Amino acid sequence: QVQLVESGGGSVQAGGSLRLSCAASGRAFSSNSMGWFRQVPGKEREFVAAISWSGDRTYYPDSVKGRFTISRDNTKNMVYLQMNSLKPEDTAVYYCAASWKFIPPTIDSEYHYWGQGTQVTVSS
Numbered sequence: 001q002v003q004l005v006e007s008g009g010g011s012v013q014a015g016g017s018l019r020l021s022c023a024a025s026g027r028a029f030s031s032n033s034m035g036w037f038r039q040v041p042g043k044e045r046e047f048v049a050a051i052s053w054s055g056d057r058t059y060y061p062d063s064v065k066g067r068f069t070i071s072r073d074n075t076k077n078m079v080y081l082q083m084n085s086l087k088p089e090d091t092a093v094y095y096c097a098a099s100w101k102f103i104p105p106t107i108d109s110e111y112h113y114w115g116q117g118t119q120v121t122v123s124s
Contacts, residue, residue: 002024002028003024004022004114005116006020006118007118011122012123013122013124016086018086020083020096021079024077029098033052034050034097035070035097035098035099035106036079037111038094038120047107048068050070050105051070051104059104067085088124090120093117097112097113099112
């Protein structure tokens with residue numbers, strides 16, 4: 001089992017930055033691929049970023065590429081999402097997720113553990 005707890009959400013003006021953190025507990029965190037997703041009411045959950053267990057491979061959709069950076073610290077069981085140049089359309093609940101898959105997935109059905117989410121609101 002892996003337990004995930006997100007933090008760092010909040011309200012920011014467009015163009016600002018936020019750093020989300022995800023604290024993981026449980027066994028074998030360092031062997032999991034990790035991802036971030038986001039969801040707004042009435043819409044499907046959207047892939048935001050993923051990172052391999054070693055941190056050497058990262059994946060982003062075009063909507064956030066160049067603005068968001070995912071990273072991890074396996075010594076602290078932490079995953080981070082640095083979000084820069086935020087836009088109002090980035091407003092959502094952001095979720096941290098863990099997967100057993102070696103290659104980090106980009107679809108939510110391939111993640112096995114989820115955090116409770118943290119709200120990010122970007123105002124124009």
